[in-house]
Amino acid sequence: MLRAPRDIVLEDVPDPRIERPTDAVVRVAAACICGSDLWPYRGIAERGGPERIGHEFIGVVEEVGADVRTLKAGDFVISPFSISDGTCANCHNGVQTSCLNGGWWGSTDSAGGSADAGQGEALRVPLADGTLVALPELPDEAQLPGLLALSDVMGTGHHAALTAGVTAGSTVVVVGDGAVGLCAVIAARRLGAEQIVAMSRHASRQHLAGAFGATDIVAERGDEGVARVKELFGGIGPDAVLECVGTKESMQQAIDSVRPGGIVGYVGVPFGAELPIQQMFSENKGVRGGVASVRSYIPELLPDVLSGAIAPGQVFDLTLPLEQVADGYRAMDQREAVKVLLRP
């Protein structure tokens, strides 16, 4: 429970139960703290009062409602960070985050019931058939971090790369060395990018970016960073920039860096960012992306996680028992950890 800014506590809440025939109850195997959870934690995003928090988890189905068709008790499931029915026009287009009947964890679902939240022992999942993806078999303990990354950061990095049009032979720059930026490096590599520059000033994150497939590291920021990037790409910049921060400065840096005709794929929640339309027009620089439709990417990315072809679970550099959730928030708030995994 987030009771007030910087006041996170583990608290008993009523056990979840099936409320509608399309629900499932899931016991959480692992959950994690998202960079976006830090906003209400820091008090930047104001909330109405105490609330359950979290939106990334994996776990085991305990019970399903009468209308659930694709899941049964005992299934191991990955949950994306949004709730979707899987059947509406937007879901059919692969944009489950715009599901006409969907919703968000820690909020109310479309019928007005509490949709719980992921940082806990168990929760009610509305629209379970559309929302959850069941694994073919129970995973090993060692596979959990990689599977958990599919609930948000890996799919979000993939969204940045896809919307920026990254394909075999592309040249790519990734702005942001958080968990999403690091996963964007994995995604760009996986899609066949030829050269991938990670912009990072932190040795441990630079190292991880290199392990994930970055071919170059640029530590400079702002105009100096842009100049260094252009230098690396024939004076004009890369085909694609993956913007994984969301500030005004990082967005402008991304647009300045990409070559004429290139695309900025952005997944950093925009916080004060603005789009310079005159510059975009005269230089033919496109901007695509948004809140990633992670649900649509899980089926595609899951085999590569299970086979070990990609290892996004490495972004978790601190694992804590759920009891120490407050320590996890503190570690991420102070940038002592890239991403915290919580075990109930």
Added chain:
Amino acid sequence: MLRAPRDIVLEDVPDPRIERPTDAVVRVAAACICGSDLWPYRGIAERGGPERIGHEFIGVVEEVGADVRTLKAGDFVISPFSISDGTCANCHNGVQTSCLNGGWWGSTDSAGGSADAGQGEALRVPLADGTLVALPELPDEAQLPGLLALSDVMGTGHHAALTAGVTAGSTVVVVGDGAVGLCAVIAARRLGAEQIVAMSRHASRQHLAGAFGATDIVAERGDEGVARVKELFGGIGPDAVLECVGTKESMQQAIDSVRPGGIVGYVGVPFGAELPIQQMFSENKGVRGGVASVRSYIPELLPDVLSGAIAPGQVFDLTLPLEQVADGYRAMDQREAVKVLLRP
């Protein structure tokens, strides 16, 4: 010559001549007035003093410089609305409007010489090999309007459709019923769009849009127009919106209309337009486009114009001798003509 706002006159200027070995001198067969010429004409875009105007023309090569390799006297050529060398990194990427050595008609070229302008009898073409496209043979008189459309509006409409990702089966809305918007209808149809809505309130333009391949016409604008468009596309909107106006209202209408996950391809020069990044992010609506790299599209579009498969020359609804250039500007300014063709 544009001497001052609303003061266009035909005036004798020195004959063009080869100034550099990469130049050609071209005698104009036909030129036209662009919507963007109306900005300095109306005094909205301020200029420093009297200037030669125009940037869309076709004609016959009279003379070439010593270093020109792909053109010879007598060739019939199409000129795009910008000057480019065809060899730099941006030209190789098909973004000739960002040529590292290029320039604009009616301005100075990269070496500081006057680059003349297209509304006249003849002009000097800098970087002739990179800029001009020669036809395989001399065209018929009846083919001239279609060829002239390749100098700007047809390629610009194509750019809107391409950057918006229009492909076989796409659903498309075109905002703007000027020459570019009408050419965007042609382009969307040519790329295989399944349904194309033209937004237009003018009977003659509605008729032309239908002839070019529009399947539906929506006369409403603003919120009413958006509601009508969503209704036509399953409540969520089309895959692509081609924005061919450039005002704040038209851009917002385009972004409101496109479905979640869709793309707005924009080619209307932005005039006060702003991009609502929070809406774009939460609904995954991308924005691509800009000043069209018409030069890169001429080779692809030319065969379809020569064969008659597409007929963008129909956007010219008024042909005047060059002497009556002032009447042409008046007709376009007062929206009595969609687009004016001038014959020297």
